[in-house]
Amino acid sequence: MAEWTDVCALDDIEEEDVVRFDHGERTFAVYRSPDGEVFATDGLCTHEQVHLADGLVLDDTIECPMHNGRFNYKTGAALRTPACVALGTYPARIVGGRVQIEL
Ligand code: FES
Numbered sequence: 001m002a003e004w005t006d007v008c009a010l011d012d013i014e015e016e017d018v019v020r021f022d023h024g025e026r027t028f029a030v031y032r033s034p035d036g037e038v039f040a041t042d043g044l045c046t047h048e049q050v051h052l053a054d055g056l057v058l059d060d061t062i063e064c065p066m067h068n069g070r071f072n073y074k075t076g077a078a079l080r081t082p083a084c085v086a087l088g089t090y091p092a093r094i095v096g097g098r099v100q101i102e103l
Contacts, residue, residue: 016058
């Protein structure tokens with residue numbers, strides 16, 4: 001059975017932006033797309049373990065703040081070197097104005 005974890009209020013994430021979410025020993029990046037949907041990926045870049053929430057969201061991509069590697073945050077796919085290993089992705093949803101992710 002799915003276990004949903006509360007992240008924050010939807011209003012805490014601007015459209016086309018990302019926030020960091022730490023849970024237990026793990027860290028995630030939670031995105032709000034330009035059309036208002038929410039998504040979640042691993043929080044650290046697969047290149048050198050930098051927090052992606054410090055990066056830049058452009059449409060459906062996240063650009064790493066360290067070396068400008070890019071990922072599609074909807075699929076996790078690595079799009080631009082030096083990032084070449086995909087991110088893990090997690091289901092995300094909006095319930096009653098709150099953002100939740102399934103871990
Ligand atoms: S740490 Fe993200 S591209 Fe290098």
